[in-house]
Amino acid sequence: MNFDEMKVELMKRITDKHLVNATISQPRQKSSEIKRVKLKPIELKGIYHIQFEYQYERILKHENVQLDNIGKFIDDIFDQFRQAHMQFTKETIQIQLSKKNKVLWKSDKTVEKKEVNLSHNRKKQYLLDDSTPYPFLIRLGVQTEEGKVKKQKYDKFKQINRFVEFIDDSLDYLPKDKQIRILDFGSGKSYLTFALYHYLKVEKGLNIKVTGLDLKKEVIEECRKIASDLEYTDLEFLVGDINDYNEESSVDMVVTLHACDVATDMALARAVKWGSKVILSVPCCQHELNRQLDSPALNIMTQHGLIRERFAALATDSIRAEILTLVGYETQVLEFIDIEHTPKNILLRAYYTGKKPTVEQRERYNEFVHFLSAKPFLQNELKDYLNS
Ligand SMILES: C[S@@+](CC[C@H](N)C(=O)[O-])C[C@H]1O[C@@H](n2cnc3c(N)ncnc32)[C@H](O)[C@@H]1O
Numbered sequence: 001m002n003f004d005e006m007k008v009e010l011m012k013r014i015t016d017k018h019l020v021n022a023t024i025s026q027p028r029q030k031s032s033e034i035k036r037v038k039l040k041p042i043e044l045k046g047i048y049h050i051q052f053e054y055q056y057e058r059i060l061k062h063e064n065v066q067l068d069n070i071g072k073f074i075d076d077i078f079d080q081f082r083q084a085h086m087q088f089t090k091e092t093i094q095i096q097l098s099k100k101n102k103v104l105w106k107s108d109k110t111v112e113k114k115e116v117n118l119s120h121n122r123k124k125q126y127l128l129d130d131s132t133p134y135p136f137l138i139r140l141g142v143q144t145e146e147g148k149v150k151k152q153k154y155d156k157f158k159q160i161n162r163f164v165e166f167i168d169d170s171l172d173y174l175p176k177d178k179q180i181r182i183l184d185f186g187s188g189k190s191y192l193t194f195a196l197y198h199y200l201k202v203e204k205g206l207n208i209k210v211t212g213l214d215l216k217k218e219v220i221e222e223c224r225k226i227a228s229d230l231e232y233t234d235l236e237f238l239v240g241d242i243n244d245y246n247e248e249s250s251v252d253m254v255v256t257l258h259a260c261d262v263a264t265d266m267a268l269a270r271a272v273k274w275g276s277k278v279i280l281s282v283p284c285c286q287h288e289l290n291r292q293l294d295s296p297a298l299n300i301m302t303q304h305g306l307i308r309e310r311f312a313a314l315a316t317d318s319i320r321a322e323i324l325t326l327v328g329y330e331t332q333v334l335e336f337i338d339i340e341h342t343p344k345n346i347l348l349r350a351y352y353t354g355k356k357p358t359v360e361q362r363e364r365y366n367e368f369v370h371f372l373s374a375k376p377f378l379q380n381e382l383k384d385y386l387n388s
Pocket of ligand 1: 189
């Protein structure tokens, strides 16, 4: 089969709508800005298209092409790349082209019949695709150079994907007329910080500035280096304690992922004081209430250390959610991720509405903390807001 015959064969299968997906790789020029191209069929307004996803060093670009125009795109692609892995409904085709376009064509028809999925709704899939190499995930050791998520990092990958989904759902609450200021408190190795920067800035092109703050100097230094190497200019990392962080006058979104114990409360308090429009927080271990808890009526539960710990964690998150409601947020407690991926699977989502609480809401909160003998750090931090 020669080069032109190869393209005719592929066009036949594509125009017959048998394409499931394809990855075209190995640029002919080392300096090529586009590293690889992925193809998949999608339906837009009822019309069949092939979506071309161009993967650059740091960004992805998409182009949706109707079948009438597909020939030119296939010509262009094989002028630029020498390798293709193409999945059709009843056949897998592997192509390798020599520099002079000698064709090595391998077809495997023994594969199970594959379904074509025309859905453009990426929601049900990961926002970060688990087979696309992302430079930040490679640098953070989550993916291999080829873009494969490492087995021991899969839970982390799922967590950051899920978190980015929650961020994506919250975009309507963020300002559109100015730079969006985002803080990730207790960012640690900053998987989430990088992921949200990549998603919002690189993929969605939003005007954002992101800060990750953590106590750990060495870890933050490494994050700074990665951000600088990747030229993530609007992403900064700072060493510091959440409680002492007073640099901002206003922040639009505060996120935390597993910030230890009251570090979560410190972050929530900061967020409220800034009037943050969106707060997304997945709390971590809980010690504060566990120590304070003193309610004889609960002894049947709290006599067991394990139950006491779980009860304290759930009561703490209920208190956090209620405080956020009392200071003007519409607050929900949501399942972050399947419990098999992390037992710390509650996400607090709060959108600022400014709604004043009712007298009953204030009373039931006071009764609850009194009943537990709880003296929540968050309540103390926000006492001026709770009493106003
Ligand atoms: C369990 S790690 C989570 C890190 C990261 N968010 C993630 O999910 O991979 C918790 C992080 O919170 C940081 N931390 C705890 N208390 C803090 C505080 N008061 N101020 C800043 N960072 C804090 C710790 O240093 C640690 O890196």
